[in-house]
Amino acid sequence: GAGVSQSPSNKVTEKGKDVELRCDPISGHTALYWYRQSLGQGLEFLIYFQGNSAPDKSGLPSDRFSAERTGGSVSTLTIQRTQQEDSAVYLCAIRQGAYNEQFFGPGTRLTVL
Amino acid sequence: SQKIEQNSEALNIQEGKTATLTCNYTNYSPAYLQWYRQDPGRGPVFLLLIRKNEKEKRKERLKVTFDTTLKQSLFHITASQPADSATYLCALDGGTGRRALTFGSGTRLQVQP
Numbered sequence: 001g002a003g004v005s006q007s008p009s010n011k012v013t014e015k016g017k018d019v020e021l022r023c024d025p026i027s028g029h030t031a032l033y034w035y036r037q038s039l040g041q042g043l044e045f046l047i048y049f050q051g052n053s054a055p056d057k058s059g060l061p062s063d064r065f066s067a068e069r070t071g072g073s074v075s076t077l078t079i080q081r082t083q084q085e086d087s088a089v090y091l092c093a094i095r096q097g098a099y100n101e102q103f104f105g106p107g108t109r110l111t112v113l
Numbered sequence: 114s115q116k117i118e119q120n121s122e123a124l125n126i127q128e129g130k131t132a133t134l135t136c137n138y139t140n141y142s143p144a145y146l147q148w149y150r151q152d153p154g155r156g157p158v159f160l161l162l163i164r165k166n167e168k169e170k171r172k173e174r175l176k177v178t179f180d181t182t183l184k185q186s187l188f189h190i191t192a193s194q195p196a197d198s199a200t201y202l203c204a205l206d207g208g209t210g211r212r213a214l215t216f217g218s219g220t221r222l223q224v225q226p
Contacts, residue, residue, distance in 0.1 A: 031212070033213055042117070042216035042217050042218040042219060043157070043214070045215070048212075059213065091156050095212070097162075099145055099162050099164070100145065100147075100206050100212045101147065101159045101162055102159065103159065104156030106154075107156050
């Protein structure tokens, strides 16, 4: 979507390598989410940032996953020592409305060989 | 555990007919229910939101119903068009806490001209 950009759009990596995925939302949105979508599956919550509060990391599948948000804007999701099961589309979203409507970026398709 | 079920089989209908998609859930008491559209290679796009105290919501050719007793939402597209062909996701929001959405796996709609 126009309000959220993600890079790269596609990433192919070898098993065991580290990857960084970037989310760049338009300014002024305090709530930012990362989700993961595996083939044919629904979106799986990973992590949530709200203002200056400590992030909710309860959805991260393992300690190989981490994320940070700098300056209340750009967020980076890092996956260390990638595994084949990490292959998925990683989506970033911002809270758009009063009732938690969410505005998604186009996603990064990660393929781990 | 919380579970959301959407018909995993694709729904094929003729142009001009009404498409009806179903979202059932268990072990959840959502405050809001949302519907999103997702096209291949893109992030989900918000369509409609309905609150738990609302029975029905309409927006142009779209209509959503929400039955908290049956734990079911129906999503209707009237006078369907080939451009409506996409995957439609329902998402539940507990209304408190981190507000991450819990998504179903989606139903693919194919409208034949």
